[in-house]
Amino acid sequence: MLKTVEQHFRELTPAVDFCSLRLVSRQDEVIEVRQDVLQPVDTEDDVGAMITVVDGGGLGYAATCDLSAAGLGEALDRATRWAQKTASAAIVDHGKVPRPPSVGEYACAIARPWAATPLGERIDLARQECARLKTDDRIVDWSASLWWIAEEQLYLTSDGGRTQQRFEYLIPGLSVTANEGSETVSRRYGGFDLGRQGGLEILDDVHFFDQAPVIADEVLQLLVAPNCPTGTMDLLLDPDQMYLQIHESIGHPLELDRILGDERNYAGTSFVSLDMLGSYRYGSDLLNITFDPTIAEEFASYRWDDDGVAADRQYIIRQGILERALGGSTSQMRATQPGVANSRACSWNRPPIDRMANLNLEPGTSSLEELIGAVEHGIHMKRNLSWSIDDSRNKFQFGCEHGQMIRNGELAEVVKKPNYNGISATFWRSLKGVGNAALNEVLGTPFCGKGEPNQVIRVGHASPPALFADIDVFGGE
Amino acid sequence: MDMKTDFFRLAEELLGLAQGDEVLLLNFAGEATDFVRFNQSRVRQPGHVHQRYLCIELIDGQRHAGARITLGGGHHCVNGQDESVDRPHAAAVVGLLRSRLADLPEDPHLLYNDQPQSTDQEGENHLPDVEEVVDQVLSAGAGRDLVGLHAQGGIYRGFANSLGQRNWSATHSFNFDWSFYHRADKAVKCGYAGGNWRATEFSTRVDTAVAQLALLGTEAQTIAAGRYRVYLAPVALADFVGLLNWGGVGLKAQRTRQSSLLRMTTDGVRLHHSVTLMDNTRAGVAPNFQAEGFLKPDHVTLIDAGAHADSLVSPRSAREYGVPTNGAGAGEGAESLDLAAGDLPAEEVLQRLGTGVWINNLHYLNYSDRPACRITGMTRFACFWVEAGQIVAPINVMRFDESLFRVLGDNLLGLTREREMILDSGSYGGRDTSSAHFPGALVEDFNFNL
Numbered sequence: 001m002l003k004t005v006e007q008h009f010r011e012l013t014p015a016v017d018f019c020s021l022r023l024v025s026r027q028d029e030v031i032e033v034r035q036d037v038l039q040p041v042d043t044e045d046d047v048g049a050m051i052t053v054v055d056g057g058g059l060g061y062a063a064t065c066d067l068s069a070a071g072l073g074e075a076l077d078r079a080t081r082w083a084q085k086t087a088s089a090a091i092v093d094h095g096k097v098p099r100p101p102s103v104g105e106y107a108c109a110i111a112r113p114w115a116a117t118p119l120g121e122r123i124d125l126a127r128q129e130c131a132r133l134k135t136d137d138r139i140v141d142w143s144a145s146l147w148w149i150a151e152e153q154l155y156l157t158s159d160g161g162r163t164q165q166r167f168e169y170l171i172p173g174l175s176v177t178a179n180e181g182s183e184t185v186s187r188r189y190g191g192f193d194l195g196r197q198g199g200l201e202i203l204d205d206v207h208f209f210d211q212a213p214v215i216a217d218e219v220l221q222l223l224v225a226p227n228c229p230t231g232t233m234d235l236l237l238d239p240d241q242m243y244l245q246i247h248e249s250i251g252h253p254l255e256l257d258r259i260l261g262d263e264r265n266y267a268g269t270s271f272v273s274l275d276m277l278g279s280y281r282y283g284s285d286l287l288n289i290t291f292d293p294t295i296a297e298e299f300a301s302y303r304w305d306d307d308g309v310a311a312d313r314q315y316i317i318r319q320g321i322l323e324r325a326l327g328g329s330t331s332q333m334r335a336t337q338p339g340v341a342n343s344r345a346c347s348w349n350r351p352p353i354d355r356m357a358n359l360n361l362e363p364g365t366s367s368l369e370e371l372i373g374a375v376e377h378g379i380h381m382k383r384n385l386s387w388s389i390d391d392s393r394n395k396f397q398f399g400c401e402h403g404q405m406i407r408n409g410e411l412a413e414v415v416k417k418p419n420y421n422g423i424s425a426t427f428w429r430s431l432k433g434v435g436n437a438a439l440n441e442v443l444g445t446p447f448c449g450k451g452e453p454n455q456v457i458r459v460g461h462a463s464p465p466a467l468f469a470d471i472d473v474f475g476g477e
Numbered sequence: 478m479d480m481k482t483d484f485f486r487l488a489e490e491l492l493g494l495a496q497g498d499e500v501l502l503l504n505f506a507g508e509a510t511d512f513v514r515f516n517q518s519r520v521r522q523p524g525h526v527h528q529r530y531l532c533i534e535l536i537d538g539q540r541h542a543g544a545r546i547t548l549g550g551g552h553h554c555v556n557g558q559d560e561s562v563d564r565p566h567a568a569a570v571v572g573l574l575r576s577r578l579a580d581l582p583e584d585p586h587l588l589y590n591d592q593p594q595s596t597d598q599e600g601e602n603h604l605p606d607v608e609e610v611v612d613q614v615l616s617a618g619a620g621r622d623l624v625g626l627h628a629q630g631g632i633y634r635g636f637a638n639s640l641g642q643r644n645w646s647a648t649h650s651f652n653f654d655w656s657f658y659h660r661a662d663k664a665v666k667c668g669y670a671g672g673n674w675r676a677t678e679f680s681t682r683v684d685t686a687v688a689q690l691a692l693l694g695t696e697a698q699t700i701a702a703g704r705y706r707v708y709l710a711p712v713a714l715a716d717f718v719g720l721l722n723w724g725g726v727g728l729k730a731q732r733t734r735q736s737s738l739l740r741m742t743t744d745g746v747r748l749h750h751s752v753t754l755m756d757n758t759r760a761g762v763a764p765n766f767q768a769e770g771f772l773k774p775d776h777v778t779l780i781d782a783g784a785h786a787d788s789l790v791s792p793r794s795a796r797e798y799g800v801p802t803n804g805a806g807a808g809e810g811a812e813s814l815d816l817a818a819g820d821l822p823a824e825e826v827l828q829r830l831g832t833g834v835w836i837n838n839l840h841y842l843n844y845s846d847r848p849a850c851r852i853t854g855m856t857r858f859a860c861f862w863v864e865a866g867q868i869v870a871p872i873n874v875m876r877f878d879e880s881l882f883r884v885l886g887d888n889l890l891g892l893t894r895e896r897e898m899i900l901d902s903g904s905y906g907g908r909d910t911s912s913a914h915f916p917g918a919l920v921e922d923f924n925f926n927l
Binding site for chain 1: 510512513514516517519520521522523524525526527528529530541542543544545546547548549550551562570577580581582584585586608611615622624625626628654655656658661662664666733734735739740743744840841842843844845846847848849851853854855857874876878880903904905906908926927
């Protein structure tokens with residue numbers, strides 16, 4: 001199919017300044033066992049192409065699932081028409097945006113391919129873990145799931161560019177819910193936050209098979225635990241909360257298209273402005289944030305972004321100082337600022353926009369014992385449960401599944417429904433401890449939403465635990 | 478491009494592949510949409526998306542397997558016969574599903590409609606020339622800061638099964654969702670959606686928005702955290718109550734004790750007697766059939782005069798819990814959420830609000846304590862501080878953290894007599910067909926915490 005589509009594209013390329021075709025072919029399979037019953041095993045086979053035309057300074061796109069010569073020809077005509085029709089009103093002279101004709105291939109590393117394991121064995125993997133979750137009559141719902149995605153992308157340009165990339169992803173998940181009266185609590189492992197590139201070897205890498213008894217025990221502890229107290233205290237966050245803290249209050253506000261206003265009608269704007277790049281103190285000296293598409297197993301690693309621009313590792317924040325924002329080549333030209341190769345689309349039917357891809361907190365030097373030991377009065381929170389932040393990405397509030405008080409440098413009682421809130425612009429300046437490399441965890445979520453039209457895409461976040469001073473904490477009712 | 482003809486032609490070809498007692502279910506979702514994105518009253522990204530998806534479910538007894546594939550559309554001549562171009566691929570998928578059935582156990586919760594009920598909803602197409610709309614939008618934005626998205630085109634849904642049921646729904650609609658920005662995060666949020674674009678109606682909406690924009694010129698006030706009397710305009714109230722679609726109104730959430738409305742069934746919590754909430758399919762724009770072929774009733778009452786009534790029941794939940802399905806999808810969320818009007822005249826809202834906060838829009842809602850139905854989120858766009866029934870100034874954004882049980886319970890002072898029909902502008906994966914029909918709400922002691 002790829003060869004046929006490429007041949008059509010080469011033959012049909014119109015006489016315009018620039019033209020590209022981005023073909024995306026994706027297969028999905030979701031296996032979920034809930035309450036020991038296999039849920040419908042649905043698969044997906046999605047393929048289509050996005051044509052982008054630049055002509056006279058305008059840009060137009062047309063996406064189609066009709067990959068015949070006629071279908072691609074119609075898409076080329078539509079994209080050309082849109083480019084020409086809107087050229088005089090375009091927000092930027094698209095003809096001046098650099099579009100390097102990259103050439104090459106990339107495939108993510110896979111040790112144990114999903115497809116090489118028979119369906120029955122894949123089901124058994126989930127079934128066995130599900131069966132380990134129901135440990136008590138108070139457990140009222142439980143499930144184990146494996147979500148596999150394989151994606152192949154071919155990007156062709158009218159000036160000879162040709163990149164081909166193949167990825168496979170796995171998102172494992174466990175969930176257990178306990179109830180007594182009208183009180184219900186849940187514990188999860190993965191599902192939302194444990195996406196990685198690779199094959200079934202990921203299950204061992206993330207210790208998937210060790211987690212069922214842990215979360216089944218913790219959910220029962222939470223059911224009888226007191227509510228999290230209210231107060232100002234030190235806050236130690238595990239990686240499975242840190243990933244979202246980074247995502248929401250560093251990643252999104254630093255996306256250049258938000259800073260440039262593209263998202264103001266939907267996802268929102270940013271408290272960060274262009275004049276802050278290069279000098280703004282985002283956090284304490286311990287805050288080092290990198291954009292890193294080179295970590296093989298991380299969820300959003302790739303060789304080229306969806307505009308064909310080669311991707312490499314860049315410091316975004318170094319020792320607390322904001323160095324650059326997260327914007328692809330179009331945004332970089334509009335902002336006259338450096339950025340990163342993060343112009344990405346969720347699939348063939350949406351145009352690329354600035355996405356954060358892999359955004360990581362670089363490890364510090366502290367052991368977990370040192371982080372806990374540094375707290376006189378505080379709380380340790382695990383696994384995100386609730387998230388909300390304002391449209392400028394400043395005032396946030398997060399809730400976690402599991403809380404444990406820290407007193408005089410030691411872990412104390414478990415508390416339920418721990419929440420905290422703060423303001424991005426000041427929160428990161430209270431960072432007073434960062435875990436070492438041994439505590440670093442590579443996480444990722446498949447559910448980052450943004451864009452008009454809407455797109456949900458994969459992002460990766462690696463982080464060790466991190467300690468913050470004097471944060472407002474509270475619980476449930 | 479005739480999606481209806483293409484789908485039913487393909488369906489006839491595929492349904493004949495069912496062998497013995499096998500049953501085939503086919504669900505089609507297609508759209509042909511022009512999307513034009515604007516920023517700073519300029520065109521950011523213009524384009525077109527043509528997509529067709531087919532879900533194939535093969536059932537043999539209690540075993541079943543499903544697949545979703547993309548379709549190219551159209552037909553061609555094969556050996557002198559007119560054949561869908563997608564037939565070879567789709568037929569191969571049916572074969573693959575048949576081979577997978579051997580690896581799959583019987584599903585005790587499988588339920589599909591075996592009493593064929595065919596329907597056909599074909600909306601008329603009065604869509605405007607999209608390029609003319611773009612010209613009107615650019616004119617409206619001249620000298621202003623306009624940002625948003627215009628989407629227009631056909632949305633198509635189809636169902637067919639080997640038992641003889643055929644359903645079709647086609648709508649041709651536009652949805653221009655935009656904001657006029659004053660500066661920073663101060664803006665007026667606007668929308669114009671429907672099937673028949675009228676330049677005069679659009680112009681009126683622009684004029685109304687521009688008048689509101691002038692109110693944002695006053696220096697914004699920052700209010701302190703605390704409890705305030707507030708007015709939640711229909712869009713804001715629909716966002717607040719709409720969170721119930723996330724594990725609030727479905728039977729599975731109730732039976733697994735995870736529903737945010739659980740305390741209404743276990744602890745006798747009641748809302749204000751004026752609160753009647755339903756999934757009103759008849760008044761909405763979503764298709765009235767679902768993936769397993771069940772038709773939706775005209776409406777399902779979720780809360781009746783403040784008391785918990787029915788839950789949305791998917792076919793799987795129906796089988797699992799031994800109750801009838803009411804045509805809900807697998808997610809058991811309402812697609813046509815409808816809150817009954819109250820008796821508060823809209824023109825009296827400012828006076829009744831007295832001193833407090835007028836909230837036009839909310840942002841990024843989530844549960845902060847699900848069993849307590851406590852919801853956190855932000856104010857957004859044009860929200861105002863009001864004193865003595867007069868708008869004084871816009872406010873800087875505030876975080877709220879408040880229980881729906883209080884907002885629509887003891888703290889509810891009234892729902893407006895007038896309601897607003899809100900067509901969802903969402904487009905994750907495809908254009909949304911959800912809607913909400915909501916009044917505004919006057920509420921006291923609404924908690925802002927940051």
